[in-house]
Amino acid sequence: MLPVPGAEIAYTVRGSGPPLLLxxxxxxxxxMYAPLARLLSEVCTVVTYDPRGNSHSRLTGPSEAQWIEQHAQDARLLLDEVAAGEPAYVLGTSYGAMVGMDLVARHPDRVRALVAHEPFVVGLLPDAERWHGFFQEVYEQYRREGTEAALRRFAAAVGVEGPPEPAEHHPAPVREMLARIHANAETALAYELRSFVRFRPDVEALRAAPLTLVVGGEGPRTLLHRTTEALALHVGAGITDFPGGHVGYLTHPADFAAALRGVFGL
Known part of the structure; x- marks a missing residue:
């Protein structure tokens, strides 16, 4: 456990070699990163963690709106704890990609290279205000009808399937993970969604950063493909297809690990 302002961050370290933060x-x-982390721990010191307010990372302050910048500070403090000042490779997916972008923009000396997988930078879209209005409606539906109804509406509009319900045919560790994720969904709807999508990346800093933008090339086209394309236009970068869809790191861990090693040169 790592104490940070307003929370305690639960983290795991695997392997040895240059640090890699997921x-x-x-x-x-x-x-969710465990299969990928086990593979990458053959060549890296792999650090995984539960974001503040999720699963084992409990809040020590009040429950309130969270911000990407706050989560990026958590990531920096975690690197201070485990990387001993050595710059880290970073993979971030969805919101995590935005955390990685804020981290590299504010602390370029701490990031050796960043892979941003389907960053949810809605604010860069030409119809951003329409989406902000929609996310407010999702929040209001959550307040009226509960988590599941709001998540179904969110998933249908964004094009990304939500996690399955825990079931008896799942192995015990998978059932436990799915139960935690379903519990985390309430935190996401109440305190993350509407504030996280207001994040505007530092485009000038990202143009100079060791940044690779990637999307899941095997799944359906989603809103996150659009946001990644918008960011690519702003920073003048290309987009690389990675195995699987939005959670390809979990569904295709071996192929995803190989693609990530290729980008990082590991």
Whole structure:
């Protein structure tokens, strides 16, 4: 556990070699990265963690709106704890990609290279205000009808399937992970979604950063493909297809690990 302002961050370290930080998106926790982390720990010191307010990372301050910049500070403090000043490779997915972008923009000396997987930078879209209005409606539906109804509406509009319900045919660790993720969804709807999508990346800093933008090339086209394309236009970068869809790191861990090693030169 790492104490940070307003929270305690639960983290896991695997392997040895140059540090590699894996940053979750949405309602995920460190267990979603476990298959990928085990593979990458052959060549790296892999750090995974539960974002503040999710799973084992409890809040020590009041429950209130969270911000990407706050999560990026958590990531920096975690690197201070485990990397001993050595710059880290970073993979961030969805919200986690935005955390990685803020981290590299504010602390370029701490990031050796960043892979941003389907960053949810809605604010860069020409119809951003329409989406902000929609996310407010999702929040209001959550307040009226509960988490599941709001998540179904969100998933249908964005084009990304939500996690399945825990079931008896799942192995026990998977059931436990899915139960945590479903519990985390309430935090995501109440305190993350509307504030996180207001994040505006430092485009000038990202143009000079060691940044690779990637999307899941095997899934359906989603809103996150649009946001990644918008960011690519702003920073003058190309986009690389990675295995699987939005959670390709979990569904295709071996192929995803190989693609990530290729980008990082590991």
């Amino acid at each position: 940053v979750n998106g949405g309602d995920g926790d460190a267990a």
